[in-house]
Amino acid sequence: MKRITPGREISAMSFIVAALMVIFGIFFLSSIPSGGGLFGIIFILAGIFLVIWHLNNAVGSKRFSLYDITDSKDEVRNKYPFDNDGGFSTSSQKTYCPWCGETLDNSQYVFCPKCGKRM
Numbered sequence: 001m002k003r004i005t006p007g008r009e010i011s012a013m014s015f016i017v018a019a020l021m022v023i024f025g026i027f028f029l030s031s032i033p034s035g036g037g038l039f040g041i042i043f044i045l046a047g048i049f050l051v052i053w054h055l056n057n058a059v060g061s062k063r064f065s066l067y068d069i070t071d072s073k074d075e076v077r078n079k080y081p082f083d084n085d086g087g088f089s090t091s092s093q094k095t096y097c098p099w100c101g102e103t104l105d106n107s108q109y110v111f112c113p114k115c116g117k118r119m
Helices: 008-031 037-059
Strands: 002-004 067-069
Touching: 008 037
Parallel strands: none
Antiparallel strands: 002 067
């Protein structure tokens, strides 16, 4: 899987903007009367989240990716036994218990060896 991550310079600039956002939120809270402080608190919390996010992308070794590009071998569709038309694949010759899902080695079973229910 290939990942497209933002550059370190853009993340560093976004970190600075988010830090200024937190400072602005603090000044906003200190200057507003007691009735409208919820906006300032939400603004500060969003700024703190963005500071952590962009600091991790700017200096961290495992950066968050913008896009994940998967190869055909990594694709999730190939990991499950579905056909392309959306149904289950019938190419498997294994038999399963319809109640508990136990794999049955012999299709001649009358009762499930795990749950004991009739097949």
